[in-house]
Amino acid sequence: MKDDQRIQLLKELLLELHHGASPESIQERFEAHFTGVSALEISLMEHELIGADTGITFEDVMKLCDVHANLFKKAVQGVELADAEHPGHPVKLFKEENLALRATLLRIRRLLETYAETSDDEVRAELSKGLERQYGLLGQFERHYRRKEELFFPVMEGYGHDAPPKVMWGVDDQIRDLFAVAKQSLQDKLSSNPSQVREDFEAFAVEFESMIFKEESILLMILLETFTQDDWLKIAEESPAFGYAIIQPSQVWQPHREGFGVEKAEPTAEQSQIIETPDGYLTISFQPKEGQQKLDRQTAQAFGKGYLSLEQADLILNHLPMEITFVNKEDVFQYYNDAVPTEEMIFPRTPSQIGRNVELCHPPKLLPKVKRIFTALRSGEKDKFEMWFKSESRGQFVHVTYKAVRDAQGEFQGVLEYVQDIAPYWAIDTDFYREIED
The missing domain is CATH 3.30.450.20 (PAS domain)
Incomplete structure (x- = not known):
């Protein structure tokens, strides 16, 4: 199937989701035409359809992300991907944070809408306090971004993926700037110009939700195809240093690891080998190479x-x-x-x-x-x-x-x-x- 045909099919599937179809109902059709296509290719096609004159929304694509996530799990059926659903795994935590952050966006939208519709000073005072609390929660996305930038990106670079981290980090900084504007707008203009506050918030929210899309349908899919279990274990170990956004890990991820207790025999001081020749036997003696000497940390x-x-x-x-x-x-x-x-x-x-x-x-x-x-x-x-x-x-x-x-x-x-x-x-x-x- 050609790329333009795939895009057309993807558009049809997304529109079906938009009109109420369940992800499960289109799983089979999706798998029939997109098996073997990388997460990056599918996600770029989805991104092309968002914002075009199609009626397809960010939420529609997020629904389809579950469909092609299932496809990639089946395509690379193995030990690494299954771990990502375990409590405490960096990927599961990352997705749970995004869910909590999106819920905060929705609460802020409702509060701003209610604020604009009422003129009661007491009600507005309570709504203002609520908005300050929700903006404070939303601001914790900084921890989410820092873990991504300081823990995910270095491992990506180790596998030769230098460009995506640079691009995504640059967009992260733009989103940080938009949030700073939105937060300042809340402090300075809520009572005098609530419509401007909503406008500044939406400017941030649109880019923020777009980044959630990129994280879950592009970044995480690439990482799940690339990172090893040891990579994720290292990230899980270092994550608490940067903290978490809104949610906290319910438990520590401890994957099952098989142990192999075969001990190597200690080499003898000297070994020999006897080789038969037409004229007799030749004995070859040799001294095995010693392992690297342990670094002496105590001697001055x-x-x-x-x-x-x-x-x-x-x-x-x-x-x-x-x-x-x-x-x-x-x-x-x-x-x-x-x-x-x-x-x-x-x-x-x-x-x-x-x-x-x-x-x-x-x-x-x-x-x-x-x-x-x-x-x-x-x-x-x-x-x-x-x-x-x-x-x-x-x-x-x-x-x-x-x-x-x-x-x-x-x-x-x-x-x-x-x-x-x-x-x-x-x-x-x-x-x-x-x-x-x-």
Whole structure:
């Protein structure tokens, strides 16, 4: 079947859904014509039909997503996809968050509509409080996006899918900007211009719902076809550091894993082999290669101006009152310290980010600034950059430094970033203090 014929059939199926047909009733016809077509192809066709002069809505496509999700499950029948329906699995949580966020959108729409229809001041005051609560819940989509950007995207890049994360992250930032406008509009214009508040909210909601479509019918389908169970386990382990939107996991996902307890025999110090030749027997002796020696973390070694063991150096770095990140001269994110748990970090870092190009660790809108900083530090134009800002929500005064790291010969070896909350120092109001007096 040609692409234009498939699009026409897809249109017919979507219109049937639009007019009340159940997804189950069209499953067989869908499978007959779309088996072997990738999630990406089908989703792009669906996206082409939304917004066209077809009468097909976002909700219709969301219904069909269940149909072709079933198709892909059957096409790659196996251990990995079945896990995605288990409580606590990152995919199930991701979808549950989207459901909760869409329910919040609907509640806000009803509240705004009711607000516009009433002139009673007391009723409007209660509706205003309700809107503030619902906007607060909706704002938790930031956690949903952060997990996607910081945990899903690095694994995608590891499999060679660099372009989709960049595009989606850029759209995420546009949606963040639209929400900021909608939220400010609620604060400033609700009583004086409620129609403008609704207009600003809908500008956000349209793009937000479109992103839900892209996440569930394109992104997750690609991930389910690509990621391994170990990938999902790592994502599940690191997810709490970024939090969840509205919902909380009801249980920890613990997939069944088969254990294989066959132990390898210890190699002997020396082994030999006897080979028969026409003139007699030849004995060949050989020494097996030893495995990689375990890294000694306890023995002190020459270190800077003194002596430290690897274990001591690690402890010292983790006890510094600042967050440290090192990006090497190849622009690869190579190290960060564990000064505080990830969920308490000013700039959250997770193990999945190690090995990523530094450009992929930042939102697209920040890339020009990141490139300028690294170019200036690499060339020697500048030795360091400093910046600071107040975080009213967290009560922090954040100070950030990007410093060029050079070796004894002056050769550029990378960039050290150190971040600290200087609010406690900013609050010092005396010239002298000792906790322990003489």
